[in-house]
Amino acid sequence: xxxxxxxxxxxxxxxxxxxxxxxxxxxxxxxxxxxxxxxxxxxxxxxxxxxxxxxxxxxxxxxxxxxxxxxxxxxxxxxxxxxxxxxxxxxxxxxxxxxxxxxxxxxxxxxxxxxxxxxxxxxxxxxxxxxxxxxxxxxxxxxxxxxxxxxxxxxxxxxxxxxxxxxxxxxxxxxxxxxxxxxxxxxxxxxxxxxxxxxxxxxxxxxxxxxxxxxxxxxxxxxxxxxxxxxxxxxxxxxxxxxxxxxxx
Amino acid sequence: xxxxxxxxxxxxxxxxxxxxxxxxxxxxxxxxxxxxxxxxxxxxxxxxxxxxxxxxxxxxxxxxxxxxxxxxxxxxxx
Amino acid sequence: xxxxxxxxxxxxxxxxxxxxxxxxxxxxxxxxxxxxxxxxxxxxxxxxxxxxxxxxxxxxxxxxxxxxxxxxxxxxxxxxxxxxxxxxxxxxxxxxxxxxxxxxxxxxxxxxxxxxxxxxxxxxxxxxxxxxxxxxxxxxxxxxxxxxxxxxxxxxxxxxxxxxxxxxxxxxxxxxxxxxxxxxxxxxxxxxxxxxxxxxxxxxxxxxxxxxxxxxxxxxxxxxxxxxxxxxxxxxxxxxxxxxxxxxxxxxxxxxxxxxxxxxxxxxxxxxxxxxxxxxxxxxxxxxxxxxxxxxxxxxxxxxxxxxxxxxxxxxxxxxxxxxxxxxxxxxxxxxxxxxxxxxxxxxxxxxxxx
Numbered sequence: 001x002x003x004x005x006x007x008x009x010x011x012x013x014x015x016x017x018x019x020x021x022x023x024x025x026x027x028x029x030x031x032x033x034x035x036x037x038x039x040x041x042x043x044x045x046x047x048x049x050x051x052x053x054x055x056x057x058x059x060x061x062x063x064x065x066x067x068x069x070x071x072x073x074x075x076x077x078x079x080x081x082x083x084x085x086x087x088x089x090x091x092x093x094x095x096x097x098x099x100x101x102x103x104x105x106x107x108x109x110x111x112x113x114x115x116x117x118x119x120x121x122x123x124x125x126x127x128x129x130x131x132x133x134x135x136x137x138x139x140x141x142x143x144x145x146x147x148x149x150x151x152x153x154x155x156x157x158x159x160x161x162x163x164x165x166x167x168x169x170x171x172x173x174x175x176x177x178x179x180x181x182x183x184x185x186x187x188x189x190x191x192x193x194x195x196x197x198x199x200x201x202x203x204x205x206x207x208x209x210x211x212x213x214x215x216x217x218x219x220x221x222x223x224x225x226x227x228x229x230x231x232x233x234x235x236x237x238x239x240x241x242x243x244x245x246x247x248x249x
Numbered sequence: 250x251x252x253x254x255x256x257x258x259x260x261x262x263x264x265x266x267x268x269x270x271x272x273x274x275x276x277x278x279x280x281x282x283x284x285x286x287x288x289x290x291x292x293x294x295x296x297x298x299x300x301x302x303x304x305x306x307x308x309x310x311x312x313x314x315x316x317x318x319x320x321x322x323x324x325x326x327x
Numbered sequence: 328x329x330x331x332x333x334x335x336x337x338x339x340x341x342x343x344x345x346x347x348x349x350x351x352x353x354x355x356x357x358x359x360x361x362x363x364x365x366x367x368x369x370x371x372x373x374x375x376x377x378x379x380x381x382x383x384x385x386x387x388x389x390x391x392x393x394x395x396x397x398x399x400x401x402x403x404x405x406x407x408x409x410x411x412x413x414x415x416x417x418x419x420x421x422x423x424x425x426x427x428x429x430x431x432x433x434x435x436x437x438x439x440x441x442x443x444x445x446x447x448x449x450x451x452x453x454x455x456x457x458x459x460x461x462x463x464x465x466x467x468x469x470x471x472x473x474x475x476x477x478x479x480x481x482x483x484x485x486x487x488x489x490x491x492x493x494x495x496x497x498x499x500x501x502x503x504x505x506x507x508x509x510x511x512x513x514x515x516x517x518x519x520x521x522x523x524x525x526x527x528x529x530x531x532x533x534x535x536x537x538x539x540x541x542x543x544x545x546x547x548x549x550x551x552x553x554x555x556x557x558x559x560x561x562x563x564x565x566x567x568x569x570x571x572x573x574x575x576x577x578x579x580x581x582x583x584x585x586x587x588x589x590x591x592x593x594x595x596x597x598x599x600x601x602x603x604x605x606x607x608x609x610x611x612x613x614x615x616x617x618x619x620x621x622x623x624x625x626x627x628x629x630x631x632x633x634x635x636x637x638x639x640x641x642x643x644x645x646x647x648x649x650x651x652x653x654x655x656x657x658x659x660x661x662x663x664x665x666x667x668x669x670x671x672x673x674x675x676x677x678x679x680x681x682x
């Protein structure tokens with residue numbers, strides 16, 4: 001019998017993650033590590049990881065990492081890429097990190113068309129801090145800071161930051177995908193591959209928003225969380241390519 | 250990930266790394282041949298890890314490994 | 328020795344370029360706009376990178392990213408903008424990453440105004456960000472010193488792997504003086520700690536999060552050892568007319584120049600006044616002030632603020648002699664005549680007491 005899925009080269013061997021059972025981070029981490037190998041950029045990659053659940057991502061990715069202050073990841077990535085354009089630079093951020101405190105950094109790094117890739121994990125809550133409302137919390141969704149459900153009159157509306165930056169000419173590739181089952185995971189990997197390839201080809205800025213499960217704070221089982229993404233979350237955050245300015249041929 | 254097409258007749262086997270599994274049961278949910286089930290045992294983290302059911306026949310389709318957030322599943326084929 | 332007539336803001340920038348600064352990140356704010364403009368025009372031509380960021384917060388975080396790759400990096404702003412950088416400066420300290428931060432101070436608090444002031448002394452020397460850290464703080468008084476201290480700041484930052492701040496002010500930034508510019512730094516020391524992509528070797532990471540409290544404590548004490556080293560090696564000050572002084576002024580930056588003007592006047596009238604001018608605000612020149620307190624009868628501290636450095640002077644003097652404070656906050660620039668009257672009045676009081 002031959003092992004079909006060998007351990008990804010750029011993923012630290014047999015490290016048990018701190019993520020909750022069924023958390024989408026673990027899956028996206030694996031996809032990123034696989035792509036580092038398949039696209040052969042692991043040697044020159046620097047990932048900027050956020051403050052949030054993925055703050056410990058450097059315990060798992062076996063590439064050089066720089067941990068950012070909450071929300072500042074795309075600014076740090078700008079500094080890295082501008083200082084060393086030869087490096088492969090990507091941020092890995094949560095919805096609070098990227099679209100709450102880091103909104104300005106997110107919008108302006110995209111608008112400058114920085115040659116970085118952004119992986120945006122949207123699980124509609126602040127995970128690490130215990131399930132508070134995030135900018136992407138759905139209407140009516142209960143969180144620890146919207147105990148009776150998100151009320152637009154009081155808490156505003158789910159923020160579609162990726163759609164916003166997708167309108168910028170400097171954004172070469174933007175897609176929203178979902179880790180909500182095998183097919184979704186395959187599409188997520190393809191989307192991140194396209195984003196990474198955009199940077200490799202020197203075309204400019206790319207971003208992939210990944211709808212991702214947070215069973216603990218959603219108070220669902222992992223399987224229910226996947227279904228909830230498919231059936232509910234995608235109604236608010238429809239999947240698809242939001243911008244593709246890659247020159248063909 | 251491996252090619253998903255040639256899965257019908259192939260024989261396969263899965264190994265679950267007991268101390269890495271957090272009992273999220275996603276592999277159990279998505280395994281088309283019900284090869285995986287929740288173990289009676291607890292691992293050191295206090296989770297019921299998934300385990301292969303020897304009666305069921307795995308065809309190495311890799312769905313379990315695809316959905317596993319912990320890289321806790323090894324899939325073998327001929 | 329060719330001299331160039333240059334403004335303080337331009338001097339900060341040119342000195343940085345000549346010190347091998349590779350990346351500059353800044354945001355417009357009066358009274359230091361010309362610094363960023365100079366960088367926009369000259370840094371790319373010198374093979375460097377200029378980015379105008381969307382905020383001072385973004386700028387300091389871009390600096391962190393560039394610095395993490397080993398590039399010499401600088402950012403500049405003025406008081407309110409420096410407040411926005413404090414989180415980043417604390418992170419630089421925690422990461423043990425070098426970086427040069429220029430603060431061309433202006434009136435405050437709040438939006439304040441664009442006139443020169445020294446109200447950011449506490450913020451700079453006590454650490455405006457969170458956590459236990461110190462930051463070397465240089466205080467130039469002339470445009471030539473801006474050149475020399477900026478050039479040196481990059482070495483101190485790299486040698487000790489620490490952010491270094493330079494406190495100028497709006498007047499100094501706009502004022503032009505002839506300066507001699509240093510040669511451009513050729514090569515720089517290789518920074519093996521920098522992130523370059525793992526290559527074939529093991530991956531590395533930089534993080535300031537240390538969840539294990541004992542590890543965090545160890546890190547804190549490690550930083551303290553570094554700060555002790557900086558205190559030992561990098562403390563600088565100037566003594567002016569202090570040999571036979573009976574009364575000593577203590578002032579830095581623009582205020583020190585005004586005090587020198589006052590002392591020149593007083594010396595003509597036979598008043599034995601002198602000046603101690605801290606050049607490093609942190610590490611503060613406590614030793615010389617403590618020694619001086621044994622041989623002068625009184626000190627007068629002048630600041631363009633409501634009194635901040637005066638606390639460090641008092642800590643050094645510890646009540647040995649009286650320490651008088653005279654400050655003009657809000658962007659008001661005092662005059663040498665004004666200072667000379669203050670010193671003369673204090674001098675008369677000690678004369679009366681001792682006779």
